[in-house]
Amino acid sequence: MTYTAPTAEQRFVLDVIADLPGLAARPHYANATPDMVDAILAESGKLATNVFAPLNAVGDRTHAKLADGVVTLPPGFADAYKLYIDGGWAGLGVAEVHGGQGLPFAVNVAVQEQLTSANMAFALCMMLSQGAIEALAAHASPELQDRYLAKLVSGEWTGTMNLTEPSAGSDVGALKSRAEPHADGSYRIKGTKIYITWGEHDAAANIVHLVLARLPDAPPGTKGISLFLCPKFLPDGARNDLKCVGIEHKLGIHASPTCTMSFGDNDACVGYLVGAEGSGMRAMFTMMNNARVQVGLQGVAIAEAATQHALAYARQRVQSAKFGGGRDAVRIIEHADVRRTLMTCRALTEATRALVYLNAAAVDRAHAGDAAGAGLADLLTPISKGWATDVGVEVASLALQVFGGMGYVEETGAAQFLRDARIAPIYEGTNGIQALDLVGRKLGADGGAHWQEVFAQVRDTVHDLTASPDLAGLAPWLEDALAATKAATLWLAGANNPDDVAAGATPYLRMMGLTLGGWLLAKQALAAQQGLAAGTGDPAFLAAKIATARFYAEQLLPQVGALSGPVTRGAASLYAISEEDLAA
Incomplete structure (x- = not known):
C-alpha cells in the first residue's frame, strides 16, 4: 500500500491556518486561486501515489551505488524524476520572473509533503534544488541567474x-x-x-x-x-x-x-x-532557512505515512478480546490502548502540519514585504524544524508499536519510516542547535515582539473557545499551557547564566511546539464548528477535526506544565558529575 498526505486535510489547513485566501489576494500570489490549488494537489497526489510511492521500498532495499565516481540510483528513479520535471513541478513555488509558476511557498510545501510522505529519500532531491533556486534568485548576479536558474527551475x-x-x-x-x-x-x-x-x-x-x-x-x-x-x-x-x-x-x-x-x-x-x-553565510542561510522549514515538513510527512500504515494494519489485524470484555477476538483498533496510540499519532501529525504550514505562509508574507510575516517566520522556523522532526520520530516509533513484533520485521515496512525519520532531527542544524537559536536569537528579536504577538493570538483563541458552548472545555487546557509557556519565556529572558538558558533550550522548544500545536488545532476546531453550524463541508471530517483538537487538549497539552521545571531548573544538575565520573 502507498501513503501520501490527505488532500482534504491539507486544503483545510491551508485555508484556516495559512490563510490561503489572504495570500491569493496579494499580487505576488494571484495565481493561487482555489480551483488552481485544488487541481495542483489532486495531480501531485497522483504523482506521489503512482510514481514516488512504489519506489520507496525499492530504494530502501537497493540503495544508491557509487562506482568510479558515478552514482547510480535504484531502478525506476531516473524515469520517475523525468516524469517530475515533465510535469513542471520543479518551478511550482518559483517567481514567474525566473520562469516559475509564482505560487506561494505554502502551496509548494503541501505538494512537497505529498512527495515526501510517498518517498522521503527521493523527495530530498527536489527539496535541495528548491533551496538552491531561492539562494541564487536572492543573491546571484544577473549573469549567473541567466546561466543557471532556468535549468534549475525546469528541473533539468x-x-x-x-x-x-x-x-x-x-x-x-x-x-x-x-x-x-x-x-x-x-x-x-x-x-x-x-x-x-x-x-x-x-x-x-x-x-x-x-x-x-x-x-x-x-x-x-x-x-x-x-x-x-x-x-x-x-x-x-x-x-x-x-x-x-x-x-x-x-x-x-x-x-x-x-x-x-x-x-x-x-x-x-x-x-x-x-x-x-x-x-557566504548570508546567502547560504537563505537556502538553509528554506531547507529547515522543509525538513520540519519531513517530520510531518513521515508521521502521516507511518500513521496511515499503522491504521491500515490495526483495522485488519484480529487479536485477543478487549480488556474486560468477552472471549471473542476483535480487530486491534477496537482496543483502547491501540486507539490511544493512533489518536496520539493523528493529533501530533495534524498539529505539526498546521505549524509548518503557518511557518510557510509567514515566509510568503515576508517575501511580499510584510515585516510581521518575516518576524513570525524567523520565530517559527527553529520550532518547525525541531519539534516537527522530533514528532516524526516519535510517531514513526508509535506507529511501529501498533504492529507489535511484526513492526520490527522489515517486510511490513513500518521500520523504514522510523529509520528514514531519524535523520531529520540531525541535518540542517541539529535540533539542539535549533533550540539554542530559538532561545538565544529568536525570542529576543525586536524586543520579543514576535512571541508576544503569537501569545496574544493564542489568548484570543482561548477567548473564542470560552465563548463557544461546544468547545469551551478546550479553553482551560490551552490557557494553562499558554500561562506555563509565557512564564518559561520570561524566565529565559531574565536568566543571566548562559548555561542555564542553554540547559532549558531543548525542553523549551518542545514546550513551544506543544502549545502552538494546541492553539492551531483549537483554531481548526473553531472553524470546523462554524462549518457544522453553517452546513458547509463534510460533517464527518469537521467532527473529526473537533475530536482531534479535544484529544490533543486533554491528553497532550498537560505535558506543557510538566516541562516548566526542566526549562527553569538551570544547568547545575547537568554538571553535577565530573566528566571523568560521567565516563566511569
Whole structure:
C-alpha cells in the first residue's frame, strides 16, 4: 500500500491556518486561486501515489551505488524524476520572473509533503534544488541567474548545498575549503565536503553545487566565508574538477546518495562567486532557512505515512478480546490502548502540519514585504524544524508499536519510516542547535515582539473557545499551557547564566511546539464548528477535526506544565558529575 498526505486535510489547513485566501489576494500570489490549488494537489497526489510511492521500498532495499565516481540510483528513479520535471513541478513555488509558476511557498510545501510522505529519500532531491533556486534568485548576479536558474527551475538540473567538512560541522566557521581568484573573474575551489545530499546522481544532466569556501585574505570565522557556484559540467560542456569520492552507508534514506565531494583535486575546479565576498553565510542561510522549514515538513510527512500504515494494519489485524470484555477476538483498533496510540499519532501529525504550514505562509508574507510575516517566520522556523522532526520520530516509533513484533520485521515496512525519520532531527542544524537559536536569537528579536504577538493570538483563541458552548472545555487546557509557556519565556529572558538558558533550550522548544500545536488545532476546531453550524463541508471530517483538537487538549497539552521545571531548573544538575565520573 502507498501513503501520501490527505488532500482534504491539507486544503483545510491551508485555508484556516495559512490563510490561503489572504495570500491569493496579494499580487505576488494571484495565481493561487482555489480551483488552481485544488487541481495542483489532486495531480501531485497522483504523482506521489503512482510514481514516488512504489519506489520507496525499492530504494530502501537497493540503495544508491557509487562506482568510479558515478552514482547510480535504484531502478525506476531516473524515469520517475523525468516524469517530475515533465510535469513542471520543479518551478511550482518559483517567481514567474525566473520562469516559475509564482505560487506561494505554502502551496509548494503541501505538494512537497505529498512527495515526501510517498518517498522521503527521493523527495530530498527536489527539496535541495528548491533551496538552491531561492539562494541564487536572492543573491546571484544577473549573469549567473541567466546561466543557471532556468535549468534549475525546469528541473533539468538539480542543486546541492555544500557546507559540512570533516573538521567543520555545526561550527561552519572552521571550514578549510579555499577559493583562489582567477584571471577570468572566476575562482578555483579546493576542498572536501561531507554529507552532501544528492551530491552526485544519474537523474539530471547537470548538478549545481553551492559551496562555502574561504578566500586567501579572508578573516577567520564565518565573516570570512564566501559562497561559490560550482557546476558539475561547465558552460562549454567540459566536466568540472569535482567528483564524488564516497557515499555514506546510512540507517535510512538509502536511495538518497549522501556524498563526500572532492573539489579541485587537479587545482582546476571552477567556481563562480555568489553575492559579495565574505557574504557566504548570508546567502547560504537563505537556502538553509528554506531547507529547515522543509525538513520540519519531513517530520510531518513521515508521521502521516507511518500513521496511515499503522491504521491500515490495526483495522485488519484480529487479536485477543478487549480488556474486560468477552472471549471473542476483535480487530486491534477496537482496543483502547491501540486507539490511544493512533489518536496520539493523528493529533501530533495534524498539529505539526498546521505549524509548518503557518511557518510557510509567514515566509510568503515576508517575501511580499510584510515585516510581521518575516518576524513570525524567523520565530517559527527553529520550532518547525525541531519539534516537527522530533514528532516524526516519535510517531514513526508509535506507529511501529501498533504492529507489535511484526513492526520490527522489515517486510511490513513500518521500520523504514522510523529509520528514514531519524535523520531529520540531525541535518540542517541539529535540533539542539535549533533550540539554542530559538532561545538565544529568536525570542529576543525586536524586543520579543514576535512571541508576544503569537501569545496574544493564542489568548484570543482561548477567548473564542470560552465563548463557544461546544468547545469551551478546550479553553482551560490551552490557557494553562499558554500561562506555563509565557512564564518559561520570561524566565529565559531574565536568566543571566548562559548555561542555564542553554540547559532549558531543548525542553523549551518542545514546550513551544506543544502549545502552538494546541492553539492551531483549537483554531481548526473553531472553524470546523462554524462549518457544522453553517452546513458547509463534510460533517464527518469537521467532527473529526473537533475530536482531534479535544484529544490533543486533554491528553497532550498537560505535558506543557510538566516541562516548566526542566526549562527553569538551570544547568547545575547537568554538571553535577565530573566528566571523568560521567565516563566511569
